[in-house]
Amino acid sequence: MARPVQYNTKVKMVEIPEGYSGEGFYATNFDKAIGLARKNSIWPLPFATSCCGIEFMATMAATYDLARFGAERMAFTPRQCDLLMVMGTISKKMGPVVRQVYLQMAEPRWVMAVGACASSGGIFDTYSVLQGIDQVIPVDVYVPGCPPRPEGIIDGFMKIQELVGNESLRRRNSDKYKELMESYGIR
Ligand code: SF4
Numbered sequence: 799m800a801r802p803v804q805y806n807t808k809v810k811m812v813e814i815p816e817g818y819s820g821e822g823f824y825a826t827n828f829d830k831a832i833g834l835a836r837k838n839s840i841w842p843l844p845f846a847t848s849c850c851g852i853e854f855m856a857t858m859a860a861t862y863d864l865a866r867f868g869a870e871r872m873a874f875t876p877r878q879c880d881l882l883m884v885m886g887t888i889s890k891k892m893g894p895v896v897r898q899v900y901l902q903m904a905e906p907r908w909v910m911a912v913g914a915c916a917s918s919g920g921i922f923d924t925y926s927v928l929q930g931i932d933q934v935i936p937v938d939v940y941v942p943g944c945p946p947r948p949e950g951i952i953d954g955f956m957k958i959q960e961l962v963g964n965e966s967l968r969r970r971n972s973d974k975y976k977e978l979m980e981s982y983g984i985r
Pocket of ligand 1: 848
């Protein structure tokens with residue numbers, strides 16, 4: 799006799815976006831359908847320069863397992879990624895490199911500053927350290943902590959998912975977004 803299939807009830811299914819449904823149909827708007835796909839298939843680019851990078855390794859490993867969020871596909875080529883995760887102290891010399899990596903990513907792209915150093919320079923208020931990566935590129939989510947625990951990184955990642963899922967498809971063409979880019983000298 800075939801064994802009954804046992805489903806893991808602890809596994810949370812992806813939420814269905816708001817819409818209309820009836821017998822045999824379901825309708826929602828295009829923004830929400832694209833947002834749903836994007837937020838559950840983010841490809842991160844880890845830009846790790848110091849200790850926060852080690853916390854990120856723990857975040858990727860089995861106990862915390864970022865793959866559960868559909869984000870297990872790390873890549874070190876900006877052209878394949880849509881989330882830049884900057885983790886660690888960024889020196890002023892490294893600033894243009896972070897910026898170049900950001901510029902090589904295709905739109906839509908998002909940025910997470912992980913930890914005190916990436917967010918504000920952290921404890922390194924010195925002549926050589928960039929006092930936050932938002933001096934060279936726009937940042938979507940800041941994760942506090944020195945270092946943040948993996949739970950903190952996951953929390954930041956979920957905030958990014960929220961932004962990705964709710965972003966209008968027109969945002970990147972809006973005047974406000976263009977202004978933001980121009981304020982960083984990016985066209
Ligand atoms: S925030 Fe703290 S743990 Fe993270 S890179 Fe800076 S010094 Fe290291």
